[in-house]
Amino acid sequence: MTAEINFEDFKPRVDAIEEAFQQKWERFRYFVLEPDRPEFAEGLNSFGPEGISLLEKAKSALTQAKEFQTEMLGRKSRLSALRKEIRNVAAADRGVAGQAMTRLELQMSQPLEIVETHLNHFIGTILTRQEALDVTLPGWRPRRGHLHPITLVRERIEDIFVSLGYAIEDGREIETDFYNFTALNIPDNHPARASQDTFYTSDGFALRSQTSTVQIHAMQRRGAPLRMIAPGRVFRRDTPDPTHNPMFFQVEGLCVDRGITMAHLKGTVAEFLRRMFGAQTVTRFRPSYFPFTEPSAEFDFSCFKCGGSGCRICKNSGWIELGGSGMVHPNVLRGAGVDPEEFSGFAFGLGIDRMVALMYGLDDIRLLFENDVRFLRQFD
Numbered sequence: 001m002t003a004e005i006n007f008e009d010f011k012p013r014v015d016a017i018e019e020a021f022q023q024k025w026e027r028f029r030y031f032v033l034e035p036d037r038p039e040f041a042e043g044l045n046s047f048g049p050e051g052i053s054l055l056e057k058a059k060s061a062l063t064q065a066k067e068f069q070t071e072m073l074g075r076k077s078r079l080s081a082l083r084k085e086i087r088n089v090a091a092a093d094r095g096v097a098g099q100a101m102t103r104l105e106l107q108m109s110q111p112l113e114i115v116e117t118h119l120n121h122f123i124g125t126i127l128t129r130q131e132a133l134d135v136t137l138p139g140w141r142p143r144r145g146h147l148h149p150i151t152l153v154r155e156r157i158e159d160i161f162v163s164l165g166y167a168i169e170d171g172r173e174i175e176t177d178f179y180n181f182t183a184l185n186i187p188d189n190h191p192a193r194a195s196q197d198t199f200y201t202s203d204g205f206a207l208r209s210q211t212s213t214v215q216i217h218a219m220q221r222r223g224a225p226l227r228m229i230a231p232g233r234v235f236r237r238d239t240p241d242p243t244h245n246p247m248f249f250q251v252e253g254l255c256v257d258r259g260i261t262m263a264h265l266k267g268t269v270a271e272f273l274r275r276m277f278g279a280q281t282v283t284r285f286r287p288s289y290f291p292f293t294e295p296s297a298e299f300d301f302s303c304f305k306c307g308g309s310g311c312r313i314c315k316n317s318g319w320i321e322l323g324g325s326g327m328v329h330p331n332v333l334r335g336a337g338v339d340p341e342e343f344s345g346f347a348f349g350l351g352i353d354r355m356v357a358l359m360y361g362l363d364d365i366r367l368l369f370e371n372d373v374r375f376l377r378q379f380d
C-alpha cells in the first residue's frame, strides 16, 4: 500500500506541468488569433527559415502543435502519469486535486485545439487560392516557336505555283556528276565543275550546286508533259559575306509540254512576281547565257519598295535582279528521256534567301543561317 499524499504535495507537480506548457506555448500563442490578423502570419516566422513560404511555415507549425499536444496531453504525458496518482491522494484532498488536474488539462487542450483549427484553416485558404483557376490571369505558356523566314517565303512561293498547277518536287542534296552537270548540258571543262566551285565528297559525289538536278529526276520519273517547282538547299564554295553563303536556298521551276514558248515563260514569271509583290509589278528579261537553256534570259522586276523611282533596295536603278531562266536546252530534254522534237519547255530559278533579304530589308544574308533567336524572333 502506497503512502497517501495530500494536496500540498500534489500541487507542485501540477504547477510544474503548467510551467513546462507555458514555456513552449509562447511560440503558439499567436495562432489563437484569427488567421487573417497580421500577428498570425508574424507568428509563423519562428517556424522556418527566411525565404520559405508561409504555407511551409504553417505546415511546420501545425506539425509541431500536434507534437506539443501529444507531449502535454497524450498517453505518455506527465499529466497522464499524474492522473494515475490521484488515487493516492488523501480522500479529503482528492476532490480538489482532481479539479486542479481538470483545470490544467482544459488550460492546455482548449487553446491547442484552437491553434490547430486556425492553422488548418490558414493552410486550406492558401491551398485553395493556389489551386483556384483564375481565368482572368495571363497564363504561363511555353514559347510556341514559329517558322523560319526562309520557310515562310518558300511556302508563299509554293502556294503561288501550286495554284498555277505546278507540283512541288523534292530531291537529294548529294548528287552524281551526271545529274549535277552532264544532264544539265554543262561541258566537262566548265569551271563550275572545278572543286573550287563545287563541294565534293571524298568518293566523288557533288553537293548539288543548283536545284536543277531535281528537274532531271522528275522528267526521268514522270516524263512529259510536266509542271513542277523544286525548292531546296544548294551548296557552292563561296566565302561567306553579306550577300554570299556556301549554303543557300533556291527554287527552280520547269514546264515541259507540246508547243511551250518563251511567251509562256514570260507570262508565268510575270504572274508569279505580281502575286508575290503586287499587281503593279513589272517584269523585264535580259538576254543571258546558261548551258542548260537556249535562249537564256535573266529576269528583273520593278522595285517593290519604290515602284521603279529608285531607292536603297534597288540601288537607285528601279529594278531588282532576281533570277535566271530560258527555254530548256534540247540536250537536257534528250538526256532526261524527253523528245525535243515533240516537247519544249522553259525553266527558271531564283534564290529564296535573296528574296527574303530583299523583302525584310536584311543587310546581311548570313543572319538567316546563324540561328540567333534574337534575330529570328522578329519573324514571329
Ligand SMILES: [Zn+2]
Pocket (backbone or CB within 6 Å): 303, 304, 305, 306, 307, 308, 309, 310, 311, 312, 313, 314, 315, 316, 318, 319
Ligand atoms: Zn527601289
